[in-house]
Amino acid sequence: xxPKYRTSVDIAATRETIWSILTDAxxxxxxxxxxxxxxxxFELGESVVFVPADGGGRGFKVKVVELEPESxxxxxxxxxxxxxxxxxxxxxxEAGDLVRFEMFEEFSGPLARLVSATMPDQQPAFDAFATxxxxxxxxxTKPRARRRRR
Numbered sequence: 688x689x690p691k692y693r694t695s696v697d698i699a700a701t702r703e704t705i706w707s708i709l710t711d712a713x714x715x716x717x718x719x720x721x722x723x724x725x726x727x728x729f730e731l732g733e734s735v736v737f738v739p740a741d742g743g744g745r746g747f748k749v750k751v752v753e754l755e756p757e758s759x760x761x762x763x764x765x766x767x768x769x770x771x772x773x774x775x776x777x778x779x780x781e782a783g784d785l786v787r788f789e790m791f792e793e794f795s796g797p798l799a800r801l802v803s804a805t806m807p808d809q810q811p812a813f814d815a816f817a818t819x820x821x822x823x824x825x826x827x828t829k830p831r832a833r834r835r836r837r
Contacts, residue, residue, distance in 0.1 A: 693791040694813040697782045700824035702757040718823035771798040
C-alpha cells in the first residue's frame with residue numbers, strides 16, 4: 688500500500704494572515720522546524736524547492752499546479768514519465784470562528800510503492816508543520832504591545 692499523509696489544525700487567525708505566512712517562501716526557516724529553506728515563489732506554474740531540516744541540504748523540486756489564493760495550493764513533483772509523482776495540497780477551510788488548515792500528500796505512478804517504501808514516515812513532520820503554521824499565524828495575529836514613552 689502506498690502511504691498517504693494528512694494533517695489538520697484549527698487556527699485562530701485570518702485566512703489572509705495564514706496564507707501570507709504559508710506562501711512566503713523566504714521566511715519558512717523562521718517558523719517551520721521541518722524545513723531549513725524554501726527557494727522559489729508560490730505562483731502558478733513556478734517551481735519551488737523544499738529543503739528538509741534533516742535532509743543534509745538536499746531539496747526536492749516541485750511545481751505549483753493549482754493556486755486559489757487564501758484557499759488552496761497544490762505542488763507536484765516526481766520522476767520523469769510520471770513513474771513516481773508526489774502531490775502535496777495545502778488547504779484553508781472553515782472551522783466555526785477559526786480557520787482549518789489541512790495538508791495532505793499522495794503518491795502515484797508505477798514506482799510509487801517502491802519509492803515510498805524507501806522514505807521515512809512523514810506523519811511527524813506533517814504534524815509539526817501544521818503546529819508551527821498555527822503558532823506563527825496566531826503569534827502574527829496578536830496585537831503588538833505598545834511601548835510606553837518616558
